[in-house]
Amino acid sequence: MSKRQMIIGMHLGNGYGALAEAWRMPGVDPRAYTSFDAKVRQAQAAERGKFQFLFLPDGPHAAGGDIRYEPSGFNLDVMMTLAAVARGTERIGMVATGSTTFNEAFNLARHFKALDIMNHGRTGWNAVTSASPEVAANYGQRIPSSADRYGRAHEMIQIVQALWGSWGKDAWVADPETGEYAKDEEIAPINLGGEFVASRGPLYIPPSEQGQPVIFHAGGPSPNALSLAGRYASGFIAAAFTIEEARAQRRAFREATERAGRDPDEIKFFPGLMTTIAKDKRAALDRRITLTGRMFPQRAMYLQQMLGVRIDPARLDDPLSPEQLSRAHAAGGDPRAVRALEVARDGWSLRDVLAHGVIDYQPVVVGPVTEVADHMQEWFEAEAADGFWVIPDVYEGGLDAFVDGVVPILQERGLFHLDYEGTTLRDHLGARPQYGVDARVTG
């Protein structure tokens, strides 16, 4: 029996990397935000590392801090970027967010299915509701209630999948000899209409090599998210700070999948992992100080809350005093506090505590390649993950360090495949094929 192996996706955001000052780093194109070439190169590097997919989150709105000093975290346009990436890569899958709240079903179905044709069956749709008022404002609207958002999300996914399946597996003939172009009886309107979304169809796009795109979901384990992802998702993009939290989330999504009548192995669970890699711990911490140091005074205030002791932002070069350490505790219920306390107790200066990434949106490993591989192995073997979505600190440099440093270690340990097993995203995930009309007719 073959050993269970992990699946790796790479975050692809604004083109620089995930950290505030990434765009200024040596070796990074400061104009990567509008450079499709840069994104294609980054995708090619991930493909060199045999990553199974790219993940492009999206608002659409401006994500991030102060535009005077740092770019929006999101991609210029996820569909246009993926079209470029599709034309510049051969095997890697590509998963983009498409809001179920602020898209017309027919438009979204068409863009994603066309991409799936273009990349020969390597597309996934991260179907999430939009919960941010900033996104709603771009559409001149307000954010609906959770019930309405998720009600619409169910209809969107059903209608989009039906549009994707408008053409049966063998509907497209295109035989110049006989003059037969398509089998009319295998192309059907969908005529679906719910409370929020409706479409008649059909969508005039034949099946791709994987039939149709794969459904992903991203978020936390809210009851609505559990039932949506449990019903439709083949991949779940998660945020979890500890092994325990990730195991609990993974278990909850597997149970939700089972409740929806599916095999729990059909949903793959991917917690995030940010990396800052250098030859040793000290060099990696220094790299991260360069990349995020500007935020440290502000983050020191969070750290004070997390540890329940007063911190002087002017004295970040000192470690916590023995007196402070005796009073410090994981305060305020933030799951990151436990790790922050651990690092502080190891005697690092406060600057280095922050440089460990104890306050960030995802778990962070700052260190040499083996430390990254160890983290992944530990989470994977504890059944806290089926794989990861990896967020390199900087694209190109920081990504290359992962691809050329961490991947070979995982492969040596038998934890990661040596090459792609197939050509489609469904192949990469082990998700079953999904076609249209004829499948519906013949069951």
Added chain:
Amino acid sequence: MSKRQMIIGMHLGNGYGALAEAWRMPGVDPRAYTSFDAKVRQAQAAERGKFQFLFLPDGPHAAGGDIRYEPSGFNLDVMMTLAAVARGTERIGMVATGSTTFNEAFNLARHFKALDIMNHGRTGWNAVTSASPEVAANYGQRIPSSADRYGRAHEMIQIVQALWGSWGKDAWVADPETGEYAKDEEIAPINLGGEFVASRGPLYIPPSEQGQPVIFHAGGPSPNALSLAGRYASGFIAAAFTIEEARAQRRAFREATERAGRDPDEIKFFPGLMTTIAKDKRAALDRRITLTGRMFPQRAMYLQQMLGVRIDPARLDDPLSPEQLSRAHAAGGDPRAVRALEVARDGWSLRDVLAHGVIDYQPVVVGPVTEVADHMQEWFEAEAADGFWVIPDVYEGGLDAFVDGVVPILQERGLFHLDYEGTTLRDHLGARPQYGVDARVTG
């Protein structure tokens, strides 16, 4: 003073060419419908011919006849196709239809502006209302009244252009030395809201090489279309069957443009032209019989109405008899009847009359390259056109015949440029640059 020269665009539809049996022709890839490579090759051929732009019409719905025998006339997905074309060409402009009726302003603005970044300022948006119930059904809606459609179209164009202009010309700095990423004061929300559409913005995309995409409109000279195109459009895609009709339409759009306070030369008028090219008339007629002959029995019935004489669809090899010719007249007010009568009087068999393309959606030239060049020269010099959107019968073969045969003749006659004068679509059209916030502030 330099001589006025024509501007040429190429229709890019389903990837085969405009005629029913194009997909079956030798040299045509029968799977071109889903082949982005095929579309890139076609765009490259048009670029070899120094065409100023590609025109991709769109529903989105299935256009055309019986899917058992012929493909939908529209493109799989105009934006995904243009992304591929953007990456595979250097100079040619690209204009795609985006419905003002069934798109969210923010989504449409983002896709088109991202494309304009990708192709370095070569994008145009054909902003048309959707008038077909088949399109509405794909969105689970009905077609609104003309007043509501055009009311929304005005708001869409204004809001989309404002989103495109969210970033001032010099807002984006990205200087790694100083750490300045962008000038906050030159990036502004738009806060526009009308009766139909609203958006707060900003759109997080800096200006392209041409500032922002160029507005086109396509249709006929309805009062609503005149005032929309007169106000915003730099290019107008038209259908006109005779020089007189085209001159009248062109004049009407120029007047509408003047009424909107603009220079009438700011709107370029492009009637359509379908071509079937071969070494001589007979070979060209035969080629067109191969390409459209299946429709002839049905078209013979139209011809009967157009000429006001009984036609026997079983005897298409005969010309009209002297007795029929004496009674034949341009009947029923169809502008195409005049030309049909002319061709019938020349003594062609009824099959050949139909093969002249007298019943089609656009004027048709079936003949050798000089006949095509003569048609274009005549219309252009009669001020019936500022150029044409050309619809080759078959892509690749039929397109190559135009590029390598007609273009050199037009160039020799001084009617068409020898090379691109600039790099952007605005350059190609002579349209003035258009930027954002700073222009609004400084007037």
